Amino acid sequence: MTDYEEFIAKVKRKTGIDLSLYKEAQMKRRMTSLYEKRGFKSFYEFYKGIEKDHDLLDEFLDRMTINVSEFYRNGKRWEVLQNKIFPRLLQEKKRLKIWSAACSTGEEPYTLAMVLSNYVPLSQISILATDLDETAINNAKMGVYHERSLAEVPHAIKTKYFDHKDIYYSVKNEIKRTVTFKKHNLLKDTYDTNFDLIVCRNVMIYFTEEAKDQIYQNFSNSLHSGGVLFVGSTEQIFNPSKYSFDIEDTFFYKKM
Ligand SMILES: C[S@@+](CC[C@H](N)C(=O)[O-])C[C@H]1O[C@@H](n2cnc3c(N)ncnc32)[C@H](O)[C@@H]1O
Numbered sequence: 001m002t003d004y005e006e007f008i009a010k011v012k013r014k015t016g017i018d019l020s021l022y023k024e025a026q027m028k029r030r031m032t033s034l035y036e037k038r039g040f041k042s043f044y045e046f047y048k049g050i051e052k053d054h055d056l057l058d059e060f061l062d063r064m065t066i067n068v069s070e071f072y073r074n075g076k077r078w079e080v081l082q083n084k085i086f087p088r089l090l091q092e093k094k095r096l097k098i099w100s101a102a103c104s105t106g107e108e109p110y111t112l113a114m115v116l117s118n119y120v121p122l123s124q125i126s127i128l129a130t131d132l133d134e135t136a137i138n139n140a141k142m143g144v145y146h147e148r149s150l151a152e153v154p155h156a157i158k159t160k161y162f163d164h165k166d167i168y169y170s171v172k173n174e175i176k177r178t179v180t181f182k183k184h185n186l187l188k189d190t191y192d193t194n195f196d197l198i199v200c201r202n203v204m205i206y207f208t209e210e211a212k213d214q215i216y217q218n219f220s221n222s223l224h225s226g227g228v229l230f231v232g233s234t235e236q237i238f239n240p241s242k243y244s245f246d247i248e249d250t251f252f253y254k255k256m
Contacts, residue, residue: 003042003043003044004024004028004043005020006043006044006047007019007031007043007044007046007047008020010047011047011050011060014050014051015057015061016185016188017061017064017132017185017187018187018188019064020208021187021207021208021210021211022064022206022207022208022211023206023207023208024208026206027064027206030063030064031043031046031060031063031064034046034059034060034063035049038056038059046060058135061133061135062133062135065131065132065133065136066206067104067105067133067136068104068202069103069104069105069106069107069108069149069202070107070148070149070150070151070152071107071110071111071114071145071149071150071152071153072111072152072153072154073107073108073111073152073201073202074232074233075152077230077233077250077251078111078115080249080250080251080252081115081230081252082115082118084248084249085197085228085230085248085249085252086115086116086118086119087119089196089197089226089227089228090119090120092226093196094120094124095120095124095126096116096120096196096197097194097195097196097197098112098116098126098127098128098195098196098197098198098199099127099128099129099130099192099195099197099198099199099222100112100127100128100129100130100179100199100200101130101184101186101198101199101200101203101219102130102131102132102186102200102201102202102203103129103130103131103136103137103140103181104131104133104136104140105136105139105140105145106129106139106140106141106143106171106179106181107145107149108129108199108201109127109129109140109179109181109199110143110161110171110175110176110179112127112199113125113127113175113178113179114157114161114175117175122174122175122177122178125178126178126179126180127178127179127180128179128180128182128192129179129180129181129182130181130182130183130184131181131183131184132183132184132185132186134183137181137182137183140179140181141176141181142170143170143171143175143176144168144169144170144171145168145169145170145171146167146168146169147164147167147168147169149169150162150169161174161175186200186203186215186218187207187211187214187215191218191219191221191222192222193221193222193224194222194224195222195223195224195227196223196224196226196227196228197227197228197230198219198222198223198227198228198229198230199230200215200219200229200230200231200232201230201231201232201233201235202232202234202235203232204231204232204235205232205234205235216229216237216242216243216245217243219243220243220244220245220255223255224255225255225256226254226255227254227255228248228252228253228254228255229245229252229253229255230251230252231251231252231253232251233251235251236250236251237253240253244256
């Protein structure tokens with residue numbers, strides 16, 4: 001076994017996270033630069049450090065989960081969601097079952113609530129939001145953001161759903177109440193079913209082809225017929241029919 005393979009095995013035993021399902025070159029590079037910065041010379045030494053030092057474990061987790069996010073990320077796609085996808089889904093029922101998977105620090109599920117509030121009262125909206133990273137989830141629950149995360153937020157929404165002090169914006173409680181955050185590992189945990197909409201963006205890029213294949217299949221199984229998977233803007237699915245998906249619009253897949 002190589003130094004990295006041994007590291008993968010130990011990390012899996014300790015945290016349940018399987019690094020072998022993430023693209024190797026990319027992950028190795030990220031981890032090597034972290035351990036070198038901390039003065040270690042190999043994955044073997046790095047793991048010994050992680051075992052002894054909880055802060056280093058946190059730093060490792062923080063480095064492997066890339067938490068970058070923003071409200072209304074790739075704004076045009078959210079317009080399609082608002083003007084095409086939601087109206088169709090809402091023809092069938094008013095209470096949609098929605099999951100924001102790999103939601104990071106909460107910008108995505110809160111954006112979902114803001115967009116859906118054009119059609120449905122907030123009291124009737126409930127969104128499940130999950131991520132592997134507990135620190136990100138805790139920040140999501142606090143709901144306070146630097147103004148740079150709000151660059152794409154329409155002005156009317158900014159004044160309606162945020163309070164701000166200087167350059168920090170907090171999401172109002174009426175929006176926060178619509179989202180339930182939970183820890184969930186897409187590579188390991190079971191998936192809930194019967195969703196109308198699953199949003200999973202900007203995480204598939206980190207996974208191996210084998211892992212992606214399994215996750216798309218799981219998402220398909222979790223959607224009911226007519227339900228939609230909304231993916232990130234570099235994450236087109238090349239063979240959607242394999243997972244019983246039709247293309248409804250660019251980056252939106254409808255379960256057959
Ligand atoms: C770049 S962020 C994407 C955030 C948001 N979806 C967006 O598009 O703005 C990637 C997120 O995926 C999460 N992640 C990485 N591996 C995961 C896994 N196996 N299961 C669930 N979430 C994971 C990370 O913790 C991180 O918060």
